Amino acid sequence: MRLGILTGGGDVPGLNPCIKAVVRRATELGWEVLGFRRGWAGPMSYNPDDPEGSEKHLMRLNNDAVRTIDRKGGTILHTTRTDPQWMVEEKLPDFLKGKFKPSEKGTVDTTPHILRVFEHLGIDVMVTIGGDGTLNYAAQLDREGMKIVSIPKTMDNDVFGTDYCIGFSTAVTRSVDAISALRTSTGSHERIAVVELFGRNSGETALISSYLADADRAIIAEVPFNAEKLAALVAADRMENPARYAMVVISEGAMMEGGEAQTYGQADEYGRKRLGGIGHLLGEELTRLTGVDTITQSLAYLMRAGAPDALDQMVAKGFGTLAVQEIAAGRTGFMTAVRDGNYTTVPASTCASGGKRVDVASFYDAEAYRPRIAEVKGKPMFLY
Structure with missing residues (x-):
């Protein structure tokens, strides 16, 4: 048995422990594990007609290669946001240019090449660790007949079908520490601090971080806010x-009433602009409306920098172990998940069948702009 493995999308703490768990369990069974570098860009850049020149896109994984990686953050395989279904011609490797018919939107689908690469390398099952984009494409490969296993990671904790994603706990821990530390300067200058956290569509990271840090107010992506009302509060x-x-x-994905999400920079090849800047905009508004100076701080990548905390270590290793155990039992086409506090699996397509957002009625006071836990009894230990 030969497993392939890759990490796609944004990096989060816990990716390396997950990779290590997969490799160790697979090695115990006498299987090989072949890592693809830089997410889906790895198999897309591999040229079966030039194996020697394409070796740079692979990483041969064994116990020696992964022995110490769980002590570090990020991913040894590196990562990109490449989506093989929506590539623009100029972003393709030279050997693939002109080989695919463009869609009406001018993009090409390189899936036939991806499948050819897996067949050439003898990949029996592909293990993909990522968020919505990475796992949605894995589900597409499953429909194409490739045996895949998906493992959810995202510090926004927004992959549909699982209560928990690798990286979430560490992101919250980093955020709580930073919010608490910023009280020093904010209090010394008697100001208002606005701390912007990642969270494009889901405000769960901001909600839980503000709840644990006991911030005065929290603005989440799901609920547009009124600047004047917030300023008064x-x-x-x-x-x-x-x-x-x-x-x-x-x-970062929060919006003022009647406004839209703040973006900056050029759109990428998939038409996506970077979110960010709402914290600075809110800070200026609060100063204008209250007459009090503000400190604005975007935590951005610091939320996912460094080694994973204990919970992310635990879940990452649990997901990696579960993936190999299920493959050994002859099961593929699933996503590992945590549901009601238990490890389980759901169909790989589950991640594309809905959206995971904050349960506003249960966890948020939309009038007061702050967390409100309506009922603790019956909730999971970590509420989410």
Whole structure:
């Protein structure tokens, strides 16, 4: 048996422990594991007609190669946001240019080449670790007849079908530490702090981080906010604090009422612009409306920098172990998941069958702009 493995999308803490768990379990069974570098760009860039020149896109994985990787953050396989179904011609490797018919949108689908690469390399099962984009494409390969196993990771915790994704706990831990640390400067200057966290469509990271850090207000991606109303609340929070400061947390995908998400920079080849800047915009508005200076801080990649915490180590290794155990039992075409506190599996296509967002009624006070846990009994230990 030969397994392929790759990591796609944004990096998160816990990817390396997951890779290690897959390799160790597979090695115990006498299987080989072949890593593809840089997400889906790895198999797309591999040329079966030039195996020697394409070796740079592979990483041969064994126990020696993964012995210490779980002590580090990120991914030894590296990662990209490449989507083989939606490639523009100029982004293709030279040997693939002109070989696919463009769609009406001007993109090409390189799936036939991806499948050819897997066949050439003798990949029996492909293990893909990623978020929505990576796993949606894995589900497409499953429909094409390739045996795949999906493992969900994203610090937004927004992959549909699982209660938990690798990387979420560490992102929350980093955020809580940063919010708490920023109280020092904010209080010293008697200001208002606005802390922007990652969270494109789901505000779960901002919600849980603000809840644990006991921030005064939290703005999540799911609920548009009224700047004047928020300013009045935050001004009152500041005056009620003997140290005369207030803390506000906001998701990068949050929007003012009647507005739209803040983006910057050029769109990528898939038409996506980077989200960001809503924290700075809110800070300016709060200063204008309250007359109080603000400190604005985007945590951005610091949320997912460094080694994983204990929970992400645990889930990453659990998912990796579960993946190999199920493959050994002859099962593929699934995504590993946590549901109701238990490890389980769901069909690989589940991630594309819905969206995972904050349950506003259960976890958020949309009038007060702050977390509100309506009922603890019956909820999972970590609420999410």
